[in-house]
Amino acid sequence: SQQGEEDPQALSIQEGENATMNCSYKTSINNLQWYRQNSGRGLVHLILIRSNEREKHSGRLRVTLDTSKKSSSLLITASRAADTASYFCATDRFTSGTYKYIFGTGTRLKVLA
């Protein structure tokens, strides 16, 4: 089952603009992660935000988390053509003594040069 749903499904912007993508989830979480996937490649971890955090920064990335609304957003500032990729949120699920992660459907970002 898909815990996270990203919005929008696809986003096209000009180089230099900011890109915002959102993730909504259904059940309570301990942390939420964002990953990037270049076409036909594996996923790369970008940032993790814990449930007791509201905002986190890493370089040009800014992640917010609103646990009351069960949503998170990823902002990429001053986008570059190299940011073109799909972006996924992943939420944790603790079952049978282990952590598993549920990935959303992703946002496909295209940055035009």
Place this chain on the structure above:
Amino acid sequence: DGGITQSPKYLFRKEGQNVTLSCEQNLNHDAMYWYRQDPGQGLRLIYYSQIVNDFQKGDIAEGYSVSREKKESFPLTVTSAQKNPTAFYLCASSTPAAYEQYFGPGTRLTVT
């Protein structure tokens, strides 16, 4: 270099044949995972293993099997019972705290 390797990158099989996808890691991670990704979709968990000689079914385990005889290796067999095996398969590993997952480059399996 530390990381996860998956081989081969592309794999073609005839319907009715079993096929095994390789996943090896040298990150000394205890936990390993197999995901399936269909075009334009997110990742779905097939199997995961927290420790050698132990593994658990994920959300879509039917038609798949795994083994975990060594810490470094977690091969996935796609059996003929899997009704729609054509997909992109991703292997990942993490520490027991299971926060950040490290992914391999993936294997694209095409069954005709």
